[in-house]
Amino acid sequence: MAWMWAAVSVIVLVYLLQELLSPTKKKRLPPGPRGLPILGHFHLLGKNPHQDLYHLARKHGPIMGLRVGFVPAVVVSSPAGAELVLKTHDLVFASRPRNEAAWYISYEQRNLVFLPYGPYWRNIRKLCTLKLLSNLRINQFQAMRKAELGLLVSSLKQAAELREIVDLSARVSGLSGDMNCLMIFGKKYADKDLDEKGFKAVISERLRKIFDGFLDKIIDEHAQNKQEKKETEDFVDTMMSIMESGEAEFEFDRRNVKAVLFDLFIAGVDTSATAIEWALSELIRHPQVMKKLQNELETVVGLDHMVEESHLDKLEYLDFVVKETLRLHPVVPLLIPHESTDDCVIDGFHIPKGSRTMVNIWAIGRDPKVWSDPEVFKPERFIGSNIDLRGHNFQLIPFGVRKTGLPRIATRTHRGSVGGFTASSLL
DSSP, X not given: OHHHHHXXXXXXXXXXXXXXXXXXXXXXXXXXXXXXXXXXXXXXOOSOHHHHHHHHHHHHOSEEEEXXXXXXXXXXXXXXHHHIIIIITTTTTOBOOOOHHHHHHTTTTTSSSSOOSSHHHHHHHHHHHHHTSSHHHHHTTHHHHHHHHHHHHHHHHHHHHTTOOOOHHHHHHHHHHHHHHHHHTSSOOOHHHHOTTOHHHHHHTTOHHHHHHHHXXXXXXXHHTTTSOOSSOOHHHHHHHHHHHTTTOSOOOHHHHHHHHHHXXXXXXXXXXXXXXXXXXXXXXXXXXXHHHHHHHXXXXXXXXXXXXXXXXXXXXXXXXXXXXXXXXXXXXXXXXXXXXXOEEETTEEEOTTOEEEEBHXXXXXXXXXXXXXXXXXXXXXXXXXXXXXXXXXXXXXXXXXXXXXXXXXXXXXXXXXXXXXXXXXO
């Protein structure tokens, strides 16, 4: 036992020396709660960290300082703070922190989500934006999306005629998964095609070996069938073509292909389905909103017609419902942490180099200085507003914002599109 006490004493001594001798002590750091030696502020976070951080920020301020172990962290919970981090000083905060888990599951951080800032960061994002996620590219799959949505509507009609109970969450999730498989891999895959655990379980448990084998199988199938003519190339076809042609002009091998495919698939597994589930839940809880939306659909589309993507620009109230849903229930409540690559001053506070920076989108959507009655579901608040979902307005940034020098990654959830491909959260 004596050695344990000695070890603890040494750790505490190191901590105290670091606190006393730290060069940042004389600088104005963001305010925050008192942390514990070694652990920092881990003890203050539960199973819903975005909510815990929201309540802490109400006490300590919208730019709050924490420690993740020995690593300094900053939590931003206001539109003004988010604009400073994600726009004004975006190059300082463009990088991602490295950790062993991310290194393992992302093919040594060759993917989009955990990619550190640098030349490869710029090149791979530019390639994906232009070759995979441009509006033109996504629109090539419009007929497929219409067909898949038609299958869902037909199945719901049949269930209604037979008076069957329907798990709508499962149906919507299945629709989103099928659309993403068709766009990315070229065909639908069932859970059993991956593993007996299923797609969601494998992804949530981050079982890289299983998914790695699945991706290898898909790439091999595409390599064997590359002579076959397709009406529309899927993302694997495009990535393989780039890899084999050498047009990428930077390191781009099979590992890079799998890393990007892994990200694109994960980005679309739950995001659209989750947003739709929350929207339906709020509509059920607010029948007056449901009635207004039904009236708009009857007027613009008609009761005997299915909603087409061409209708979306005319469905103004549906747009309000989608925005209000994502304000209250962002699919990614905390943006993936960024890491400062240099010392920086944000709103008068010193942010040391190497700080983890987290933007709490969930808190921004409930900021009483921005939103009246922030806890109330009220789509009408967007009447006459120019706030959109593309990251131009920092009051509402459910998918993050544009990075310097790069066009916006396309998202099909804008203007209420259902079951679409959502890759903006990768930013």
